[in-house]
Amino acid sequence: MIICMSEIGVRRRPGGRSARVRQSVLDATLAVLAEDGVDALTVAAVAARAGVHETSIRRRWRTRANLICDALLSCSAQQLPIPDTGSLREDLTAFATEAAAYDATPLGRALLHATVMPTADDALAKAREDFWRRRREPAKVMIWRAVARGEIPATTATQLVLEAIVAPLHFRTLVTHDRLDERLPREIVDLVLNGILEPQP
Amino acid sequence: MIICMSEIGVRRRPGGRSARVRQSVLDATLAVLAEDGVDALTVAAVAARAGVHETSIRRRWRTRANLICDALLSCSAQQLPIPDTGSLREDLTAFATEAAAYDATPLGRALLHATVMPTADDALAKAREDFWRRRREPAKVMIWRAVARGEIPATTATQLVLEAIVAPLHFRTLVTHDRLDERLPREIVDLVLNGILEPQP
Amino acid sequence: MIICMSEIGVRRRPGGRSARVRQSVLDATLAVLAEDGVDALTVAAVAARAGVHETSIRRRWRTRANLICDALLSCSAQQLPIPDTGSLREDLTAFATEAAAYDATPLGRALLHATVMPTADDALAKAREDFWRRRREPAKVMIWRAVARGEIPATTATQLVLEAIVAPLHFRTLVTHDRLDERLPREIVDLVLNGILEPQP
Amino acid sequence: MIICMSEIGVRRRPGGRSARVRQSVLDATLAVLAEDGVDALTVAAVAARAGVHETSIRRRWRTRANLICDALLSCSAQQLPIPDTGSLREDLTAFATEAAAYDATPLGRALLHATVMPTADDALAKAREDFWRRRREPAKVMIWRAVARGEIPATTATQLVLEAIVAPLHFRTLVTHDRLDERLPREIVDLVLNGILEPQP
DNA sequence: GGATAAGCGAGACGGTACGTCTCGTCTTTTG
DNA sequence: CAAAAGACGAGACGTACCGTCTCGCTTATCC
Numbered sequence: 026m027i028i029c030m031s032e033i034g035v036r037r038r039p040g041g042r043s044a045r046v047r048q049s050v051l052d053a054t055l056a057v058l059a060e061d062g063v064d065a066l067t068v069a070a071v072a073a074r075a076g077v078h079e080t081s082i083r084r085r086w087r088t089r090a091n092l093i094c095d096a097l098l099s100c101s102a103q104q105l106p107i108p109d110t111g112s113l114r115e116d117l118t119a120f121a122t123e124a125a126a127y128d129a130t131p132l133g134r135a136l137l138h139a140t141v142m143p144t145a146d147d148a149l150a151k152a153r154e155d156f157w158r159r160r161r162e163p164a165k166v167m168i169w170r171a172v173a174r175g176e177i178p179a180t181t182a183t184q185l186v187l188e189a190i191v192a193p194l195h196f197r198t199l200v201t202h203d204r205l206d207e208r209l210p211r212e213i214v215d216l217v218l219n220g221i222l223e224p225q226p
Numbered sequence: 227m228i229i230c231m232s233e234i235g236v237r238r239r240p241g242g243r244s245a246r247v248r249q250s251v252l253d254a255t256l257a258v259l260a261e262d263g264v265d266a267l268t269v270a271a272v273a274a275r276a277g278v279h280e281t282s283i284r285r286r287w288r289t290r291a292n293l294i295c296d297a298l299l300s301c302s303a304q305q306l307p308i309p310d311t312g313s314l315r316e317d318l319t320a321f322a323t324e325a326a327a328y329d330a331t332p333l334g335r336a337l338l339h340a341t342v343m344p345t346a347d348d349a350l351a352k353a354r355e356d357f358w359r360r361r362r363e364p365a366k367v368m369i370w371r372a373v374a375r376g377e378i379p380a381t382t383a384t385q386l387v388l389e390a391i392v393a394p395l396h397f398r399t400l401v402t403h404d405r406l407d408e409r410l411p412r413e414i415v416d417l418v419l420n421g422i423l424e425p426q427p
Numbered sequence: 428m429i430i431c432m433s434e435i436g437v438r439r440r441p442g443g444r445s446a447r448v449r450q451s452v453l454d455a456t457l458a459v460l461a462e463d464g465v466d467a468l469t470v471a472a473v474a475a476r477a478g479v480h481e482t483s484i485r486r487r488w489r490t491r492a493n494l495i496c497d498a499l500l501s502c503s504a505q506q507l508p509i510p511d512t513g514s515l516r517e518d519l520t521a522f523a524t525e526a527a528a529y530d531a532t533p534l535g536r537a538l539l540h541a542t543v544m545p546t547a548d549d550a551l552a553k554a555r556e557d558f559w560r561r562r563r564e565p566a567k568v569m570i571w572r573a574v575a576r577g578e579i580p581a582t583t584a585t586q587l588v589l590e591a592i593v594a595p596l597h598f599r600t601l602v603t604h605d606r607l608d609e610r611l612p613r614e615i616v617d618l619v620l621n622g623i624l625e626p627q628p
Numbered sequence: 629m630i631i632c633m634s635e636i637g638v639r640r641r642p643g644g645r646s647a648r649v650r651q652s653v654l655d656a657t658l659a660v661l662a663e664d665g666v667d668a669l670t671v672a673a674v675a676a677r678a679g680v681h682e683t684s685i686r687r688r689w690r691t692r693a694n695l696i697c698d699a700l701l702s703c704s705a706q707q708l709p710i711p712d713t714g715s716l717r718e719d720l721t722a723f724a725t726e727a728a729a730y731d732a733t734p735l736g737r738a739l740l741h742a743t744v745m746p747t748a749d750d751a752l753a754k755a756r757e758d759f760w761r762r763r764r765e766p767a768k769v770m771i772w773r774a775v776a777r778g779e780i781p782a783t784t785a786t787q788l789v790l791e792a793i794v795a796p797l798h799f800r801t802l803v804t805h806d807r808l809d810e811r812l813p814r815e816i817v818d819l820v821l822n823g824i825l826e827p828q829p
Numbered sequence: 830g831g832a833t834a835a836g837c838g839a840g841a842c843g844g845t846a847c848g849t850c851t852c853g854t855c856t857t858t859t860g
Numbered sequence: 861c862a863a864a865a866g867a868c869g870a871g872a873c874g875t876a877c878c879g880t881c882t883c884g885c886t887t888a889t890c891c
C-alpha cells in the first residue's frame with residue numbers, strides 16, 4: 026500500500042460529486058467514530074450515515090483501516106490552540122487542560138483509541154504517527170519561547186517534556202479511569218517543571 | 227455480565243480436567259497474544275493451540291473479550307520486580323528500564339494493546355483497571371521508601387509520579403514509535419525528579 | 428442398538444424410584460411432544476419438565492430417538508375405542524371421526540409427526556411400525572363383524588380398508604391443511620363402502 | 629419472512645452468475661435430499677455439492693427450511709404424467725402405480741419426508757401445501773374426463789378421490805413399510821371405484 | 830456541446846469469525 | 861463404589877462483517 030491516504034480521490038474531479046461524496050464520507054466516519062467508537066465503526070454504518078452506497082466507499086478507500094486513517098488525517102489539521110501567556114507554567118497548564126478536555130469528548134476519545142489500535146498496516150501506522158506529529162510539533166513553540174525567555178535551558182528535550190505532560194492524561198483516559206479532573210493538568214505541569222526532589226539548600 | 231471473570235471455572239471441580247483445560251487455554255491465549263497480537267487472536271487459534279475444542283472455550287468464557295480479559299488477569303499477578311537500591315533515582319530508573327524492556331517484548335506489547343482496546347463490556351473494563359492497579363500498587367513502595375529517607379516530601383503524589391514515568395514509555399510504544407532506547411528511562415526520571423526549570427540562584 | 432426399547436428400566440425395582448423416574452420422564456416426553464412438537468423436543472426440556480437430571484435420561488435411553496420411541500410405545504396401548512353399532516357404515520364413520528378428532532389434538536398431531544420422521548435407527552423404525560400395528564389391529568374387528576353380518580365379502584382386505592379411511596385424514600393433517608371437518612369422515616366412509624362408479628342398471 | 633421463497637433471486641439478472649448459483653444450489657439440495665434424506669441435509673453439504681460457498685446459501689435462503697422449501701417448489705413443476713387411456717379405472721391405476729414408483733425412489737421418499745416435517749415456519753408450510761396442490765390439480769382431469777364419459781356422477785368429490793388413492797400409498801411409505809407392491813395400486817383403485825359393499829341385488 | 834471516461838448505485842459472492850444450540854461421551858465428585 | 865452433576869468433544873445453525881466482482885447508469889471533464 027503505497028498510496029498516500031490523505032490524497033485518495035482528491036486530485037481527480039476536484040469539483041463535483043466525487044469531492045462531495047468524499048467529504049460526506051469522511052464527516053460520517055468521524056461522526057460514527059465519535060458516537061459509537063472505533064470498533065463499532067462499520068463501513069455499512071458510515072455509508073448509511075453519509076447517504077452513500079457502501080460500494081463507493083470500498084472502491085475508494087479499499088479497506089476499513091484506510092478509511093479510518095484518512096478520516097484521522099483529515100482532522101489532524103484542526104489543531105489545538107497553542108496558548109501564549111508569557112509564562113511557561115501557564116502555557117503548559119492551559120495546553121494540558123485543553124488536551125484533557127479534548128480527551129473527554131467523544132471524538133477525542135475515539136481518535137485516541139483509533140490511533141492506539143494495533144495494526145499490521147504500515148500506511149495506517151504511518152498515518153497515526155503523522156497524526157500525533159502534527160499535534161505535537163506546533164506545541165513545541167511554547168518550549169522555545171520559554172527558552173528564549175531564559176526560563177529553561179536551551180538543551181531541554183522539547184518532545185519529551187510535551188510527552189511527559191500529555192501521556193499521563195491519555196493514559197488515564199485509555200485505561201485507568203482514575204481522576205481526570207481540572208486540577209490534574211496543573212499537578213502534572215508542576216511535576217515536570219519543578220521535579221519532586223526536596224529543594225537542595 | 228455479572229460474573230467475575232477471573233473466577234470462571236475456578237471453584238467447581240478444582241482438581242482435574244476442568245482446571246487443566248482452563249490453564250492450558252489461558253496459557254494458549256497469552257501465547258497467541260504474544261505471537262500474533264490482540265486483533266489476530268481468534269478463539270479457534272487459541273483452541274487449536276490449547277489442544278482443546280473451540281466449543282469448550284466458548285462455553286466457559288462466552289465471548290472473546292472475556293477470554294482475553296481472564297487471561298490478562300491471570301498474568302497480572304506476575305508483577306515486575308521492584309528495585310531497592312537505596313536511591314530513588316536509581317530505583318525509578320531501573321523500574322522504568324524494566325517497563326520499557328517489557329513493552330518491547332511481544333507479550334508486553336500485546337498486553338498493552340489489549341488493555342487500551344475500546345470496549346463496551348463493563349467487566350472487561352474493570353478487569354483492565356485491575357490489571358493496571360495490580361501493576362502499579364506494589365511500585366509505590368519505591369516512593370514510600372524515598373519519603374522515609376527524606377529524599378522527597380511526604381506529600382508527593384505517588385500515583386502521579388509513577389504514571390509520569392511509565393505513561394510516556396507506553397505512549398511511545400503504542401503510537402509514536404520514536405526512540406525508545408536505553409537512555410530514555412533515565413531522561414524521564416531526571417525530568418520527574420529535577421524538573422526542567424533553571425535552578426533558582 | 429439391540430436393546431428392546433420399551434423394556435428399558437422396566438424390570439428392575441418395579442415399584443421404586445426407577446419406575447417413578449421412568450414414568451415421569453415418559454409423561455414429560457409426551458407432554459413436551461404435545462406442547463412443542465417433535466422437533467422442539469429436547470432432552471433438556473424433558474429433563475426439566477420431569478424434574479430429573481438430563482444425565483439420568485441419557486443414561487437410560489441413550490438417545491433422543493430412543494426416548495421418543497419409548498414414549499410412543501408407552502402410549503400406544505391406550506387405543507381408540509372401537510365402536511360397535513351393528514352397522515359397518517356407522518362403525519367406520521364413528522371410528523374415522525375419532526381418528527380425525529385425535530389428529531386435531533396436540534398430542535395426536537405430535538405422535539403423527541413423530542412416527543413419520545425419517546430415521547436411520549432400526550429400533551425406532553420398528554417401534555413406529557409397532558405403534559401403528561397396535562392401533563390398527565383392534566380396529567379390524569369392525570370389518571370382521573361386518574363380514575359376519577354379511578355386509579361385505581369375507582375376502583375384503585381388512586388392512587387396506589382401514590388404511591383407505593385413516594390415511595387421507597392423516598395426510599390432510601400432515602400436509603395439506605385442507606378441510607378436515609366433521610363431514611369428511613362420513614364422505615370417506617361412503618367412498619370406501621359404495622365406490623364412486625355410477626350404479627350399473 | 630414475507631418473501632415468497634420460490635422467487636428469491638429469480639427476477640434480477642436472469643442469465644448471470646446469480647441464476648447459475650441458484651440453480652446449482654437447488655439441484656444440489658435435491659440431490660442431497662435424495663441421497664441422504666431430509667434430516668441429513670446440511671447447508672454445508674449442499675454448499676460443497678453445489679460448488680458454492682456456504683455463506684452464499686445462507687445469505688439467500690437464510691434458513692435450512694427455506695432452502696428445502698424452495699427446492700421443493702422448484703421441482704414441484706415437473707409433475708407426474710397424467711395417463712389418458714379412455715378408462716377411469718386404467719387411468720387411476722396407472723396414476724397410482726406411478727405415484728407408488730415415485731415414492732420408491734430416493735428423491736420421492738425424501739420429498740415426501742420433507743413435506744411432512746413439522747414446522748413453525750409459515751412460509752415453509754405454505755410451500756408444502758403448494759407443492760402438493762401443484763401435484764394434485766393436474767390429476768383432477770382424469771376425474772373430469774370420466775365424468776364427461778358418464779362413468780361417474782358429476783358430483784364426485786375429485787380431490788377426495790385422489791387423496792383416497794395416493795394417501796394410503798404415501799402412508800405406507802412413511803410409516804408402515806408393509807407391502808407396497810405392484811398389485812396394491814389396482815386394489816386401491818378397485819376399492820375406490822367399486823366400494824366394498826356386497827352388490828345389492 | 831457532445832463524446833468519453835470516471836465514478837456511483839446495486840447486488841451478488843467468497844471468506845472469516847463470532848456466538849448459540851444440540852447431542853452424546855467422559856470424568857469428577859459425592860453420598 | 862455407583863449414581864449424580866457437570867464439563868467436554870463434535871458439529872450444525874445463523875449472524876455480521878470484510879473485501880472482490882460485475883453489471884448498468886449518471887455525471888463530470890475534455891476535445
